Amino acid sequence: MTMATAVGISACGVSLQWTNPNSYSSGKGCKYAGQSVRALPIRILTVGKKRLPGVQLLVDEYIAKLKSYCHVDDVQIRSNPKNARNAMAQVDDEDIAVINLITSNDWVVILDERGLDLSSEHLAELLGDAGNTAASRLSxxxxxxxxxxxxxxxxxxxxxxxxxxxxxxxxxLVVLMEQIYRR
Ligand SMILES: C[S@@+](CC[C@H](N)C(=O)[O-])C[C@H]1O[C@@H](n2cnc3c(N)ncnc32)[C@H](O)[C@@H]1O
Incomplete structure (x- = not known):
């Protein structure tokens, strides 16, 4: 598998594969523009220490703004939950904490600086595509x-x-919420 093709299939058996945005039409705009699509409830799992008050204000603001479009659950997972002494063990403990919160019905998007480079329109398409699967939540x-x-x-x-x-x-987290709101 390469970054240019599919990026994974969930264990839940429903078709959850997502294709490369470069394979989408080159035209601007989301393919769902003007259509009503099933808006999955969204959950954002963030690993980290206590948030800055200003960040929490923005997060609350976006959750309130998004309320009329879809439910957004903001879940914070404590960084280094078992006080591991090295980075590898810390990542492993955080990994287990996150995976334990994911069910077979989740459509899972990870944020990573090495991930697919999406335009705002492609993110809107990704959200629409996830709504067209049998998944019941977008995490x-x-x-x-x-x-x-x-x-x-x-x-x-x-x-x-x-x-x-x-x-x-x-x-x-704030950039992601702004982009979800923008769709
Ligand atoms: C401080 S960064 C971790 C950086 C770390 N070097 C890594 O390998 O991921 C914490 C998290 O913020 C998110 N993040 C940071 N920069 C990002 C970017 N440019 N695009 C998407 N997510 C990003 C990712 O989820 C990342 O795991």
């Missing part, structure tokens, strides 16, 4: 200080980037 995962572990990476239906630069997880 976005934002990793901890050292990124995602192998379990979550393997389970992900797609990995997307918000920028080629590495962002603090709190900033990644």
């Amino acid at each position: 976005f995962c934002i990793g901890g200080p050292y990124g995602h572990g192998q379990r979550v990476r393997k389970r992900a239906n797609v990995s997307i980037k918000l920028s080629s630069m590495v962002l603090n997880h709190q900033i990644a």
